[in-house]
Amino acid sequence: MRKSRKAVLTATSIAVLAVLLAVFLAACGATTTTSDAGSATETDQSLEPSGDPIVIGAVVSTTGPNAPLGEPERNTLELMEDKINAEGGVLGRPLKIVILDDQSNAKEAVTATQRLINQEKVVALIGASGSATTLAMKPIAAQAGIPQIAMAAGNTITDEPPLDWVWRVAPKDDLAVERACKYIAEDLGLKKIAVLYDENAFGSSGMAQIDEVKDVYGLEVVARESYKTDETDLTAQLTKLRGSNPEALVVWGTNPGPAVAAKNLKQLGWPLPYVGSHGIANFKFIELAGDAAEGVVFPSTKILFPQSITDEGQKQVIDTFISDYTERFGEAPNHFASHGWDAISLLVKAIEDAQDTKPDAIAAALNAISGFAGADGIFNYSPTNHDGLAVDDLIMVEIEDASWVLAQ
Amino acid sequence: MTGQQFLQYIFSGITNGSIYALTALGFTLVYNATGIINFAQGELVMLGGLSAIGLYRAGLPLPLAFVGALIIVLIVAVMFEQLAIRPLMAKGVLAQVIATVGASLALRTAAMMIWGREALPLPPFSGDTPIRVLGASLTPQTLWVVGTTIVIVLALQFFYKRTLTGKAVRACAVNPLAARLMGVSYASVVLLSFAVSGVISAAGGAMVAPISFMSYSSGALLGLKGFAAATLGGLGNPLAAVFGGLTLGILEGLAVGLVSSGYKDAIAFVILLLVLFVRPQGLFGGRVVERE
Numbered sequence: 250m251r252k253s254r255k256a257v258l259t260a261t262s263i264a265v266l267a268v269l270l271a272v273f274l275a276a277c278g279a280t281t282t283t284s285d286a287g288s289a290t291e292t293d294q295s296l297e298p299s300g301d302p303i304v305i306g307a308v309v310s311t312t313g314p315n316a317p318l319g320e321p322e323r324n325t326l327e328l329m330e331d332k333i334n335a336e337g338g339v340l341g342r343p344l345k346i347v348i349l350d351d352q353s354n355a356k357e358a359v360t361a362t363q364r365l366i367n368q369e370k371v372v373a374l375i376g377a378s379g380s381a382t383t384l385a386m387k388p389i390a391a392q393a394g395i396p397q398i399a400m401a402a403g404n405t406i407t408d409e410p411p412l413d414w415v416w417r418v419a420p421k422d423d424l425a426v427e428r429a430c431k432y433i434a435e436d437l438g439l440k441k442i443a444v445l446y447d448e449n450a451f452g453s454s455g456m457a458q459i460d461e462v463k464d465v466y467g468l469e470v471v472a473r474e475s476y477k478t479d480e481t482d483l484t485a486q487l488t489k490l491r492g493s494n495p496e497a498l499v500v501w502g503t504n505p506g507p508a509v510a511a512k513n514l515k516q517l518g519w520p521l522p523y524v525g526s527h528g529i530a531n532f533k534f535i536e537l538a539g540d541a542a543e544g545v546v547f548p549s550t551k552i553l554f555p556q557s558i559t560d561e562g563q564k565q566v567i568d569t570f571i572s573d574y575t576e577r578f579g580e581a582p583n584h585f586a587s588h589g590w591d592a593i594s595l596l597v598k599a600i601e602d603a604q605d606t607k608p609d610a611i612a613a614a615l616n617a618i619s620g621f622a623g624a625d626g627i628f629n630y631s632p633t634n635h636d637g638l639a640v641d642d643l644i645m646v647e648i649e650d651a652s653w654v655l656a657q
Numbered sequence: 658m659t660g661q662q663f664l665q666y667i668f669s670g671i672t673n674g675s676i677y678a679l680t681a682l683g684f685t686l687v688y689n690a691t692g693i694i695n696f697a698q699g700e701l702v703m704l705g706g707l708s709a710i711g712l713y714r715a716g717l718p719l720p721l722a723f724v725g726a727l728i729i730v731l732i733v734a735v736m737f738e739q740l741a742i743r744p745l746m747a748k749g750v751l752a753q754v755i756a757t758v759g760a761s762l763a764l765r766t767a768a769m770m771i772w773g774r775e776a777l778p779l780p781p782f783s784g785d786t787p788i789r790v791l792g793a794s795l796t797p798q799t800l801w802v803v804g805t806t807i808v809i810v811l812a813l814q815f816f817y818k819r820t821l822t823g824k825a826v827r828a829c830a831v832n833p834l835a836a837r838l839m840g841v842s843y844a845s846v847v848l849l850s851f852a853v854s855g856v857i858s859a860a861g862g863a864m865v866a867p868i869s870f871m872s873y874s875s876g877a878l879l880g881l882k883g884f885a886a887a888t889l890g891g892l893g894n895p896l897a898a899v900f901g902g903l904t905l906g907i908l909e910g911l912a913v914g915l916v917s918s919g920y921k922d923a924i925a926f927v928i929l930l931l932v933l934f935v936r937p938q939g940l941f942g943g944r945v946v947e948r949e
Contacts, residue, residue: 474918482672486913517794539785
C-alpha cells in the first residue's frame, strides 16, 4: 500500500543511507578456491612424491578490492605447487597448498585462517594479500603457533606484537617509503613534498611512514590530503596541496586513485615530480592514466627490471620464474606474483632445512635463513628481524613512452 | 583561499556533482512512478560505463559503443523489472526494494565475471585538453556530463508536462489507484520508468567512465552518492535531483578546500542529515510528489 509516501520517504531516506553503506561495504560472491594437488601426473621422473601430503594453507584475496594483488599470488602458488610436486615434492612427500579467498575482508580472513588450522591441519600459513586481512590472520596464527608468511606491506605486521610467528616477503612500507624519500632527497635533490594518500590501510600506513623517515632524508611535508579509493575526481585535493607550493608530490595508494590523481594533475597543468607508491607498479596504472602517467616514478622490487639485479642467484630465480609464469598465464609476473614465489619457496626451504614439518621446527629454520635469493630480493631473517628485505632490494622506476625505465 | 583556488573547488564540485546528478536522476525516475528506491541504480550506471568500454574495446567507434551501452542497459533494466519487480507487485514496495538490493549484488557479480575486477578506462569524447577559466581548469568531459544532464532534464520535463504518457506517469505518482481507475496501466508505467531510468543510467555511466574509470565495484559509491543527491534535492523531481547532485558535489569540494579531505564525506552527509531533519522532502522537493 503506498498511501503514506511522505512518511515512507522520511523514514526510508535515513534507513536507506545506512543500508546502502552496508551494501557498499559488503563484499560479494563468496567463492572458495581449493587447488588440487593431483595435477603432478606429467612427472616422468623417478622423483614421484609419496606419503601423506604436507599441507600449507594460503589466504589470499581473489575477490574484492584486493583481487589484483591476490590473483597473481594465487596463480603463483598454484604454479609452484605443481612445479614442486613435479620435482619430487618436499622431503619426498607431496605438497598440498589449500588456497582460500578472503574476499578482501578481514572477517573472512579470520574464518579462512581458522578453517585452515582446525580442519586442514596446515603446518604453515601464507597470507594475506592486504594489510588488514594479514593483521586479522596474525593473532590466530600466533595463538595456534603456526608460522605465517605475510605478503602485505603494512608496517604494523612486523612492528606490533605478536611477532614470533609472522615473517614477511613483501617489502615493508618502511622500505618503499624510504626508497621513495631517498630518491626525492638524493636523486632529485628536493626538500618540500606534498602527500596525497588513500584513506585505506595501505595509504595511511604509507603516510605514517613518511612522517617517520622524512627527517632522515631532510624532507619537509608541507601539505597532506587524503581520498577514498573509488573517488571520481581529485582536483580539489590537488588544488589544496598546490596552495602550499611543494617541490614534489607523493601519491600513496593503489589503482585507480593514483591514476585519477595523475590525470587531474595534468588537467590542472601543475608540472611537478610525481612519486607514486609500489601500489602502481603494474601496467594497469599506465593503461588508466594514459599520457598522464609519463614521468611518474615509483619504487618497485627488481622483478620489473631483471637487468638491474646484481646478485647471480636472484637473477637465476627471477629468470626461471618469469618464463614459467609467462608460459602458464600468458603474462609476465608482477611483484605480487613474486611475493607468492618467495612465500612458498621460503617455507619449502625452511621445511627442508629443518627436515621436519612441525611448526616450531619450521619457525626455527625460518629464523636461521640468511642470504636466500628470492624473487623479491635477498632474504635475511633472524629471531629479531622478520622483514627479510633491505632498502637496496628496491629500485626506482620511471614511466617513459608508456613503458618502464630505471629512474636512476 | 585565493579566488583561483575557490573556482577550482567549485569546478571539482561540478565534476563530481554532475556525476552524482546523473545517478540521482535514475533514482528519481523510478521513485516518482513506483515509490521504489532502486538500490541497483549505481550498478546500472556501472553497467552502462562497462558496456561502453567493452564495446569500444571490441572495436566499435565511440558513438556506436555509447549507443550500444544504452541498448544493453535498457534490456537489462527491462529484464530486471520483469523478473524482479513485476512478480512482487502485489507484495508492496518494501519487497520490491529488497529485490533491488538482490539485483544490485547480482549485477555487480555478473559485471565482475564479464569485465574482471580491475578498473577500465574509456577515452574522453572530445580530447583531454583542459579548458582554463580564470586560472582554474575543467576537462571537456565534464562539459559532456553537464550537457547530458541538462538535455535529459529538459527532455524529462517535456515528457512529464507535455505528453499524455508523461501525464499518466505523474498521475500514477500522485494516486496510483485513481490513475488505474482512469484507465492508466500501472504495470506499463512501472516498466516504462525502469526502462527510461536504465537508459539514463547507461548514458551517465558511459559519460563518467572517461573521468573516473569504471570497475565492477564503482556502482556502490555512485549509488550511495546518487541516492544522497536525490534525497538532498528531493526525491521525485528530476530538476531537484540535479540541484541535489551539484549541491552535494560542491559541498564536498568546498569541504576539501576549507577543512580537509578526510572530513569531506562526513561534512557532506551531516549536512544531508540536517537538511532531511528540517525538510524531509529535500531542498527542492515536495510539490510534485506531495499528497495528503
